[in-house]
Amino acid sequence: MNTALLSIRTDKKTKKEIADFAASVGLSVSAFATVVLKQAVRSRRVVLESPLTPTPYLEKIMKEVERDIKAGRNIVGPFDTAEEMLASLEE
Numbered sequence: 001m002n003t004a005l006l007s008i009r010t011d012k013k014t015k016k017e018i019a020d021f022a023a024s025v026g027l028s029v030s031a032f033a034t035v036v037l038k039q040a041v042r043s044r045r046v047v048l049e050s051p052l053t054p055t056p057y058l059e060k061i062m063k064e065v066e067r068d069i070k071a072g073r074n075i076v077g078p079f080d081t082a083e084e085m086l087a088s089l090e091e
Contacts, residue, residue: 006033 022032068074079085
């Protein structure tokens with residue numbers, strides 16, 4: 001295979017994280033980069049995702065909901081119709 005050198009700059013932490021991830025899927029960093037680059041060229045797109053991280057406020061609410069579910073509090077439904085649901089909100 002005829003190869004060319006592609007050099008990138010990144011911080012040490014990212015370099016280690018990429019090396020660890022590549023190793024976890026059985027690839028070298030170079031092989032991983034090649035696969036990702038070829039996929040981008042082939043599909044003509046790049047998908048960048050940011051993990052959804054709840055805010056501290058949302059985490060607090062989620063914990064309250066989990067406690068309510070376990071305790072059987074503040075739970076309504078299920079409903080067979082939208083009308084039933086709306087009627088329960090008016091109570």
